[in-house]
Amino acid sequence: MVLSSQRKAGYDSFASKPYTGKSIHRWGAYMKQIKQLVIGLVLAAAAVGVQASAKFSITGASNAKPSTFEQGAFGIAGLDLASLGMSLSDLKLGGTLSVKGGRDDVSYQFLGSEASYNNFFVRGANVFKNATSQVGSSFTNLNVTGALDFAFLSQGNAAQKAVNGGINAGRIGTILSGDKRSVLITFNDFAADKDFDDMAILASFVPAPVPEPVSYVMLMAGMLTMGFIARRRMGANIR
Numbered sequence: 001m002v003l004s005s006q007r008k009a010g011y012d013s014f015a016s017k018p019y020t021g022k023s024i025h026r027w028g029a030y031m032k033q034i035k036q037l038v039i040g041l042v043l044a045a046a047a048v049g050v051q052a053s054a055k056f057s058i059t060g061a062s063n064a065k066p067s068t069f070e071q072g073a074f075g076i077a078g079l080d081l082a083s084l085g086m087s088l089s090d091l092k093l094g095g096t097l098s099v100k101g102g103r104d105d106v107s108y109q110f111l112g113s114e115a116s117y118n119n120f121f122v123r124g125a126n127v128f129k130n131a132t133s134q135v136g137s138s139f140t141n142l143n144v145t146g147a148l149d150f151a152f153l154s155q156g157n158a159a160q161k162a163v164n165g166g167i168n169a170g171r172i173g174t175i176l177s178g179d180k181r182s183v184l185i186t187f188n189d190f191a192a193d194k195d196f197d198d199m200a201i202l203a204s205f206v207p208a209p210v211p212e213p214v215s216y217v218m219l220m221a222g223m224l225t226m227g228f229i230a231r232r233r234m235g236a237n238i239r
């Protein structure tokens, strides 16, 4: 109860409110924070959804193989196209390999080579060398969308290069997986033969870590607990 005489004396009417009123005030601020957290979680989930929708796309490529294309000569030790969900008959030559429908992290993995030349696969500062790189080694290019920016060098020679969507792109072959979430990139180097097994790279999207539903529950429980502790501390300071 606040007496009119107290108000006249400059009594702090806000601080003199009963504790329950103060509590509701704090609780409202707390709920506002929770709402912001929930909105953040929804936005994060939406972002994961965008990532999962990214696909590889090949445009401007040709199904026509060179007259001397040696289909039967595609022979990289240990490389089994069927186990990747791919078929050599789907090999396309040239064109531009892109990420469409979203952004995602692209992993490049060196799968092997059948070549006497020393060939390089170059993407930014990352290089695979068919003579020395370990089969199975990989690197990841983060947050990719649009045309992939890789190139091959034949004999490690920058003057004999094949660029995705650019010069000598016809020396680059691609085989998409059925779900378009991975693609085999193969190279026909500047040697006289027309096989496309002179280097093979698997590009695939890195699966986004999707938290188990129980993780979300634990996360929310943790936030609620922290919020409760913070609220109690604020209450203690008031008293």
Ligand SMILES: [Ca+2]
Residues within 6 Å of the ligand: 187, 188, 189, 191, 193, 194, 195, 196, 197, 198
């Ligand atoms: Ca070749």
Ligand SMILES: [Ca+2]
Residues within 6 Å of the ligand: 114, 115, 195, 196, 197, 198
């Ligand atoms: Ca070869």
